Amino acid sequence: MALAGEYRSFLHRSCVKAADASHHLKILKAIASYDTAVEAMKKSQFESWERARQVAASVKRDAVSRLPELLEQFEAKAVENGVEVVWAADAAEARAAVLDIARANGVRQAVKSKSMTTEEIELNEALESIGVKIWETDLGELIVQLAHERPYHIVTPAMHKSRAEIGELFHRTLGTPLTDNAEELTQAARVHLREAFCSAELGITGANFLIASLGAVVLTENEGNARLTTACPRIHVAVAGIEKILPRLEDLELFLPLLATSGTGQQLTCYNTIIRGPKRSGEPDGPEKMYVILLDNGRSSIYAEEKLRVSLTCIRCGACLNACPVYRLIGGHAYNTAYPGPIGSVITPHLRGFPGWQHMSSASSLCGACSEVCPVKIDLHRLLLENRWHAHRQRTSSIIWRLGFWAWAAVYPHRKCLQMLQPFFRLGSRLAGLAAPRDLRGRIPQVAGRSFSELWQDYERKRTNS
Ligand code: SF4
Structure with missing residues (x-):
């Protein structure tokens, strides 16, 4: 879509959502309970939350500074474990790799656990185009899939839907009795998904972390669906951004509770799985083949920019979205990308191109609330300014925009x-x-x-x- 088109659509969607009082109420209610849980957990779980942030930031910054070396170490170990590692320079290469795997193995049905990286490369649409039926297995993701929508939030994809709306959606699409009872709705999804797990030949996941020293993929979740996605089908494909690397297994001791606290206000997510390869001889279950697709898709250009490199330390906890007054007002769908909110506004112009997406860097009041809550201490509001400066230097902003700011700078003082x-x-x-x-x-x-x-x-x- 042309620059003006995407920018105009963004403004239009933002204005409509900003004026939607019922949407606003739902989001504020969800974020208020998130805030309470997170604040309580920071105090009860960590002796010093600030100290934990400092350590996490330094581990991740060190890992990103050694990215090429750690990725090679990960690849060597993963291959030793019987995993096939595929390097994908962009979204098209990553999609093509998954489609090749599906075709070569005669896949007709696939299950997928929540993964923003697969949203980024628009994998579902690609698989459906070759006739593979794909089911989202995370409850929130299933809800947005049935509603033909994008995830609203990187951690809670169906945050914008009330129980009554979900009940009506399940009634219409899955034929369940009309109800807004959370337990009955979850049970209905469970029955529906059990069938999908049993008949899928391919299981697709993302990766919360990649452990370089082990060649392992780490998944954290609350529903057990990611574990079933990797255990039931005969093939497992993990699509991971190259920045997900952590040097050592011991790093999880900090990063698992840190992610759970910032993501959902939990001590630890219910299921934490470390996968080191396909089923070995003598093991009763697990996939026969496992692939890890290491996705670049613009991350190398972020890596090349010294000031922006720190954005690769993000652990996708979603805290900056919840803290952002702009996100709270316009919601996740206004951005029209896999990564909304402050972190999305920092990385999307680099992942998808400045000419079409630089407007996201201006979707911020620069209040700094995002930087304050980030568990790995990314100065998001400063990076947004850095992006604006980048757009100015590259002259990718429109002439009207530049003239407007030139006039403003002349008059304002x-x-x-x-x-x-x-x-x-x-x-x-x-x-x-x-x-x-x-x-x-x-x-x-x-x-x-x-x-x-x-x-x-x-x-x-x-x-x-x-
Ligand atoms: S930038 Fe920080 S707060 Fe935002 S999602 Fe990433 S880790 Fe979480």
Whole structure:
């Protein structure tokens, strides 16, 4: 989609969601209970949350600084364990590798556990195009799949849906009796998915971490679906971004509780699985073949930029999304990418190209709430500024955008100029209100009739006269 098209759509979706009070209420309610759980867990589980963040940041930064060496170590160990490792330079290569595996093994049905990396490469659509039926097995992912939507959030994909909406969706798509009882809905999904696990030939997962010293894939989850996805089908494919690397098994001692605390406010997720390869002789279950696809897709260009490299230390906990006032207002779907919110706004222009996606770097008030909650201490708001600077240097922003900022920089430091131009700003905001699409009319903020300094002068005058 052209720059203007994606940017305009983003603005449109954002305005619509920002004005949707019921959406706002659902999100705030979900985030409020998340906040309570996370704050309690930080205090009860860690002697010093700040110290844990510092250690985690330094381990991940060290790992990313040694990325080429650790990836080679991972590959050598994984191959030793009987895993086939595939390097994919971009989304197309990663999709092609999975499709080749599916074709070569006569796969007709696949199950997949939650993985934003597979969302990034749009794997479901690719598999369906060659006739492979694919079922999402994480409950939230299943809900958005049945609703033909993208995940709303990187940790809680169906955060925007109420129980009543899910009940109605299951009734319509799975034929279950109409209910909004959480237990009955979960049971219905369980029955439906059991069948899918038993008949799938291919299980697809992401990877929360890759352990270089073992050549192992680590999965953390709460539903047991990722474990079934890797254990039942005869082939397991893990699609992992190259930044998921951790040097040693011992690092999990910190990273598993850290991710669980920041992700969902838990001490530890219910299921933590370390996979070191396919089934060995004499073992009763597990896949006959295992593949790990190491995805670059723009990560190398992030790695090449010294200031931005730190964004590769992200462990995808989702905390920055929950803390971001922009995300809270416009929600996850407005971004139209696999990675919404602050971290998405930092990496997406690099993964998908600045010309189409640089507007995401401006979807922030730069308040710094995201950086404050990040468990690996990524200075997200500074990286967003870095992206804006990058766009400016590369001249990938539109001429109107650049002219606008040039004019703003010329006028803003001069109060008198600003005051003189105020009637024009007012007229501009009125015209923008009139030119807005029908459903947004009346919602475009208008420039106030009088400036703050005029109001203040009035106030001062009245105060001295009284
Ligand atoms: S940037 Fe930090 S807070 Fe955001 S998802 Fe990544 S690790 Fe979590």
